[in-house]
Amino acid sequence: MQEISNIPPPHGGRLINRYxxxxxxxxxxxxxxxxxxxxxxxxxxxxxIYSPLEGFVxxxxxxxxxxxxxxxxxxxxxxPIFLDxxxxxxxxxxxxxxxxxxxxxxxxGILHVEEIYSFDKLAASRSIYQTEDSQxxxxxxxxxxxxxxxxxxIELTKTRPRSLxxxxxxxxxxxxxxxxxxxxxxxxxxxxxxxPHIAHETVQKATLNTHDGLFINPLIGRKKPSDFKDEVxxxxxxxxxxxxxxxxxxxxxxxxxxxxxxxxxxxxxxAIMRKNFGCSHFIVGRDHAGVGKYYHPLASQEIxxxxxxxxxxxxxFPAFYYCKKCLSYSNERTCPHGSEYREDLSGxxxxxxxxxxxxxxxxxxxxxxSKLILSFAKxxx
Numbered sequence: 001m002q003e004i005s006n007i008p009p010p011h012g013g014r015l016i017n018r019y020x021x022x023x024x025x026x027x028x029x030x031x032x033x034x035x036x037x038x039x040x041x042x043x044x045x046x047x048x049i050y051s052p053l054e055g056f057v058x059x060x061x062x063x064x065x066x067x068x069x070x071x072x073x074x075x076x077x078x079x080p081i082f083l084d085x086x087x088x089x090x091x092x093x094x095x096x097x098x099x100x101x102x103x104x105x106x107x108x109g110i111l112h113v114e115e116i117y118s119f120d121k122l123a124a125s126r127s128i129y130q131t132e133d134s135q136x137x138x139x140x141x142x143x144x145x146x147x148x149x150x151x152x153x154i155e156l157t158k159t160r161p162r163s164l165x166x167x168x169x170x171x172x173x174x175x176x177x178x179x180x181x182x183x184x185x186x187x188x189x190x191x192x193x194x195x196p197h198i199a200h201e202t203v204q205k206a207t208l209n210t211h212d213g214l215f216i217n218p219l220i221g222r223k224k225p226s227d228f229k230d231e232v233x234x235x236x237x238x239x240x241x242x243x244x245x246x247x248x249x250x251x252x253x254x255x256x257x258x259x260x261x262x263x264x265x266x267x268x269x270x271a272i273m274r275k276n277f278g279c280s281h282f283i284v285g286r287d288h289a290g291v292g293k294y295y296h297p298l299a300s301q302e303i304x305x306x307x308x309x310x311x312x313x314x315x316x317f318p319a320f321y322y323c324k325k326c327l328s329y330s331n332e333r334t335c336p337h338g339s340e341y342r343e344d345l346s347g348x349x350x351x352x353x354x355x356x357x358x359x360x361x362x363x364x365x366x367x368x369x370s371k372l373i374l375s376f377a378k379x380x381x
Contacts, residue, residue: 006185007176008311010276012052012075015172019046019156026107026157030092031100032085037222039103040256041081046109046156047171049255051276056083058151059117066127069265069306076272076307078265079128083111084146090116093150101154108158115151128262131294137224138260138291165220165230168254175215175253176278182248184212188281188315189274191288192218193259195228195236195373197365199320199345201244202329203283207315214250215279216241222258224291225381226351232379236369243368253277263288263295264303268310275312284314321345322363354379 010016034042044050057065057080064072065080085093093099093113101109122132125139134140160166170178179187188207192200204214218237220230234254241252255273260266266289271282288300296302304314318331322343326335335342345364353360359370373379 006280007179007187007278008275008280010048010051010172011272011311014051015048015176015276016045016051016054017048017173018054018154024110024155024157026100026110029098029100029110030096031102031107032089032093033102034083036103037258038083039101039108040221040258042101042109042154042156043160044257045081045154047173049172049273049276050081051172053077053081055111055114055153056149056151057081058115059119059149062117062119062149062151066124069268076268076310079260079262079269080124083150085116085148085150086146087148089146090148090150099150106158108156110155110157111150112152112154113150114153117149117151118147119149121145128260128265129294130263130265133294136261136291136294138262165234166254166256168234168252169256170253172276172278175251178251179213179278182213186211186281187213187215187251187279188283189215189217189271189277189279189312190283191255191270191274192216193223193227193233194347195233195365195369196240197345197350197360197369198322198363199329201240201366202320203285203317204250205245206317207281207283208246208249211281212249214245215274215277216250216252217255217274217277219259220254220256223381224259224261227259227381228373228379229376229381232373232376235372239368239372240366244366259289261289261291261294263290264299267300268303268307271304271310271312271314275310279312281313281315284316286319319344351380 045053060072062080065077069078071077096113099111100107121142125132125142129136129138188211218233267284274282284301286297301316320329320331323330323335323337323341325337325341
């Protein structure tokens with residue numbers, strides 16, 4: 001595929017494809033059951049979303065990621081993608097060359113075992129999440145992970161499962177082909193784990209004044225309690241794209257993984273994935289991928305100074321608010337009016353209104369989206 005020169009090459013220089021069309025017989029292999037979350041990770045590796053990874057990271061890469069935010073070869077990478085097993089599984093896999101990967105009684109992949117190693121959960125948590133607090137959802141998952149990690153390349157051997165939540169899933173080869181077909185030379189990626197409100201729309205559309213295309217890429221997967229359910233997020237964006245966006249300027253693709261809530265480290269990780277999809281730019285908001293009070297609101301923007309060769313350009317926006325004097329969304333750079341005119345978009349307040357069955361005002365959220373959310377008996381996790 002010949003690509004338009006402005007679109008960055010995949011991270012590491014080439015798109016990874018670990019899907020094998022010849023169906024391997026895994027009946028005689030030792031196999032392990034993995035969760036839906038890990039199955040998504042295997043698919044993300046196989047499809048090149050995690051390029052240049054070809055499998056679960058080995059010990060040298062794991063330690064390098066934890067210590068420096070780079071793979072052992074020096075390429076930027078901030079979130080280790082790993083497979084954890086317990087001691088009994090590790091012993092059974094010790095002499096194995098290949099291990100079958102199974103999910104809900106279906107063999108769907110193969111792991112080529114290269115190494116088995118242990119790791120320091122607290123040290124990894126301190127580096128990735130900048131805390132050891134077990135109340136942090138990422139730290140909690142790290143502490144609860146099994147004690148041994150398996151490194152090795154994977155192969156995806158089964159067709160990916162189909163569902164309504166996956167109807168907008170695309171791999172980087174497909175998205176890059178479509179970007180080329182549309183002739184976009186600059187593409188802005190937008191990551192979200194929430195339903196869209198007017199401030200989101202304002203930020204997204206602002207980039208269309210200066211860039212060719214918008215790549216809206218909501219995260220579909222495990223999130224923390226009180227976040228919106230996947231089907232609510234998906235339905236809300238389908239409405240927004242259908243009614244309020246030019247068809248030839250926006251692309252809607254879902255990303256199937258789980259939130260890590262790693263703040264600045266996850267912001268870099270999110271940017272790399274969008275680079276692989278074909279984005280030249282990436283919107284990084286205040287407290288991107290944050291949770292609670294663990295990160296400074298600008299930490300996820302400041303970290304990009306440490307990764308000047310990332311290959312995708314971050315776009316930083318100041319916090320937007322609704323100005324009752326301007327009668328529009330503004331920020332401190334564009335609005336001269338005092339705090340008495342400002343109405344901040346509070347996610348907590350928005351959730352409170354929805355939980356009480358109230359429609360958010362139209363200047364905060366499109367009424368069609370509010371009605372969709374309220375049509376769900378339980379829109380939150």
